[in-house]
Amino acid sequence: MKALRNSVCIVGVDESDELGTLPHKSQLTLHLEAVRNAVRDAGLTVGDVDGIFTAGQHSPATIGEALGITPRYVDGTTVGGCSFIIMVGHAVAALHHGLCDVAVVCHGESGRSGVGVSPRRDTALPGQYEAPFGFGGAPTYFGMITTRHMHEYGTTLEQWAQVAVSTREWARLNPKAKSREPLTIAEVLNSRPVVYPFNILNICLVTDAGGAVVLTRADRARDCRKKPVYVRGAGEATEHVMLTQMRTLTFSEATRLSGAKAFAMAGVTHTDFNHIMLYDAFTSGPPIMLESLGFCKPGEGVHYFEPGRSTPGGSLPINTNGGGLSYTHSGMYGIFPIIEAARQLRGECGARQVPGCRLSLVNGMGGMLSAAGTLVLSNER
Amino acid sequence: MELDRPLPQPITPEARPYWEGLRERKLMLPRCRQCRRAFFYPRVLCPFCHAGDIEWFQASGRGRLYSFEIAYQTFNKAFKVKPPYVLAMVELEEGPRLMSNLVGIEPDPRRIHCDMPVRVVFHTLTDQVTLPLFEPAGSAS
Numbered sequence: 396m397k398a399l400r401n402s403v404c405i406v407g408v409d410e411s412d413e414l415g416t417l418p419h420k421s422q423l424t425l426h427l428e429a430v431r432n433a434v435r436d437a438g439l440t441v442g443d444v445d446g447i448f449t450a451g452q453h454s455p456a457t458i459g460e461a462l463g464i465t466p467r468y469v470d471g472t473t474v475g476g477c478s479f480i481i482m483v484g485h486a487v488a489a490l491h492h493g494l495c496d497v498a499v500v501c502h503g504e505s506g507r508s509g510v511g512v513s514p515r516r517d518t519a520l521p522g523q524y525e526a527p528f529g530f531g532g533a534p535t536y537f538g539m540i541t542t543r544h545m546h547e548y549g550t551t552l553e554q555w556a557q558v559a560v561s562t563r564e565w566a567r568l569n570p571k572a573k574s575r576e577p578l579t580i581a582e583v584l585n586s587r588p589v590v591y592p593f594n595i596l597n598i599c600l601v602t603d604a605g606g607a608v609v610l611t612r613a614d615r616a617r618d619c620r621k622k623p624v625y626v627r628g629a630g631e632a633t634e635h636v637m638l639t640q641m642r643t644l645t646f647s648e649a650t651r652l653s654g655a656k657a658f659a660m661a662g663v664t665h666t667d668f669n670h671i672m673l674y675d676a677f678t679s680g681p682p683i684m685l686e687s688l689g690f691c692k693p694g695e696g697v698h699y700f701e702p703g704r705s706t707p708g709g710s711l712p713i714n715t716n717g718g719g720l721s722y723t724h725s726g727m728y729g730i731f732p733i734i735e736a737a738r739q740l741r742g743e744c745g746a747r748q749v750p751g752c753r754l755s756l757v758n759g760m761g762g763m764l765s766a767a768g769t770l771v772l773s774n775e776r
Numbered sequence: 777m778e779l780d781r782p783l784p785q786p787i788t789p790e791a792r793p794y795w796e797g798l799r800e801r802k803l804m805l806p807r808c809r810q811c812r813r814a815f816f817y818p819r820v821l822c823p824f825c826h827a828g829d830i831e832w833f834q835a836s837g838r839g840r841l842y843s844f845e846i847a848y849q850t851f852n853k854a855f856k857v858k859p860p861y862v863l864a865m866v867e868l869e870e871g872p873r874l875m876s877n878l879v880g881i882e883p884d885p886r887r888i889h890c891d892m893p894v895r896v897v898f899h900t901l902t903d904q905v906t907l908p909l910f911e912p913a914g915s916a917s
Contacts, residue, residue, distance in 0.1 A: 519786060519788075520817065522782075522784070522785050522786065523784045523785060523786060523787060523788065523791065523817075524784065524817055524874065524875060525875045526782045526784070526852055526854070526855070527781045527782055527783065527784050527855075527901070527907055528781075528855075528863065528864075528875055528876050528877050528907070529781070529847060529850070529851060529852060529855040529857060529861060529863060529877065530851065530852065530863060530875060531851030531852035531855070532851050534851070535845060535847065535851050535863055538845035538863075539843040539844070539845055539863070539865050540843075542843045542844055542845060542890065543842065543843040543890055546843075546889065546890035546891070547890075588848045589848060589849060590845045590846065590847045590848060590849070590851075590863070591845055591846035591848070591885050592845070592885070593845075637817070638865065638875075639816070639817075639865060639872075639873040639874055639875060640823075644842070644843055644865075
């Protein structure tokens with residue numbers, strides 16, 4: 396496993412041409428724009444791509460055909476929004492062994508406008524055991540995790556709201572973020588109640604967006620346009636899909652396993668990071684991820700989001716793009732924290748640049764903390 | 777008559793004893809004959825020891841409210857029960873957890889709390905389908 400450390404680099408990243416409310420663009424268009432833009436960012440051409448890694452409604456074969464190429468390596472791992480984070484790890488292994496030379500992990504989703512989409516989820520088990528009770532969509536599930544956490548550890552609605560407030564400060568510095576007005580705890584708590592314990596501002600945006608990441612072996616990265624971003628470590632794990640099957644609602648075993656694997660491959664510990672990206676579909680997700688990754692004891696994750704800690708200029712910046720909560724969230728968000736981490740490590744982030752960013756952690760979930768993917772990224776070997 | 781809830785579908789063969797039990801107002805659960813642990817949802821292999829030797833037994837119907845949410849809007853067009861309603865994850869005293877609704881109590885987060893005792897109530901949807909809902913059980917069992 397350690398042989399994979401620093402074997403592969405991220406050499407190109409970009410989003411689709413636009414993010415937001417795009418009724419004039421199909422989901423496939425968002426996908427193709429993202430691939431073209433990321434490949435251009437790498438100084439490569441679409442014709443150079445020979446490995447396609449994508450999740451969601453479109454198979455890698457569909458993306459290959461739409462691009463007009465014939466990939467010799469394909470991966471369609473679909474375990475929720477972190478699938479793209481997981482597939483970076485898969486691309487590392489494939490590139491390391493020479494099974495392909497230029498890998499693209501790509502995403503496009505018309506999550507808000509629904510243009511050129513089809514139903515994607517396996518609904519057989521929820522249809523039998525959950526739909527008759529009014530469940531439907533992530534907020535009706537992730538709230539269960541949140542309510543139980545409040546019961547076991549005394550976390551408060553104000554502490555969850557602080558996660559949204561701290562994340563918004565970063566969105567204010569990101570020209571591509573959707574929500575950029577200042578935000579207060581009171582505004583979060585007074586926003587429209589959706590499903591207790593969530594008001595609308597505890598829940599991520601719903602947007603149309605695409606994103607892609609290009610990877611090559613490290614020796615080829617030198618020939619690309621930008622400063623290479625090394626993949627030091629990668630991990631993945633799954634625990635459940637149906638929330639009733641989670642061993643304990645307040646701790647993600649998948650995250651623990653995924654993080655441990657990525658840290659071991661990378662040879663790092665928790666205190667080594669300058670920068671952290673955590674999949675934030677809900678305000679309660681990132682604090683529980685920190686706990687499950689072993690940064691702190693269960694119940695203490697919310698403290699990382701206090702002013703002066705995760706915020707601009709703070710001791711450990713988190714979600715510097717503004718997150719799914721304030722920047723963009725198409726449905727399966729996982730490609731976007733990877734793009735932000737790479738940009739931070741390259742020093743490209745302008746007003747939101749973390750000074751001296753050297754080592755970044757990207758952790759995402761699939762479903763309701765059901766699956767996890769973790770990356771340790773660096774700008775030095 | 778139009779239903780106010782979507783029917784469970786697809787009902788799968790391995791789950792038939794569960795749904796047939798509910799029709800008779802019994803909460804039937806699968807249990808592994810090898811390791812003796814009850815589990816839910818029904819499947820052909822025990823999720824604990826992976827043996828394929830399953831039996832069914834009648835559960836007490838008692839449990840605790842492991843967690844909950846209170847819906848202020850509808851999340852499923854086929855679900856016509858008016859909000860607010862309580863989404864419940866119940867942990868049965870035999871061990872397994874299942875999703876349901878908590879009924880018979882004001883849908884108010886100040887009145888509902890995790891670990892409160894609950895008991896099953898049977899809600900007939902059609903002559904084929906009865907659902908297990910749960911109500912607060914108080915301190916008496």
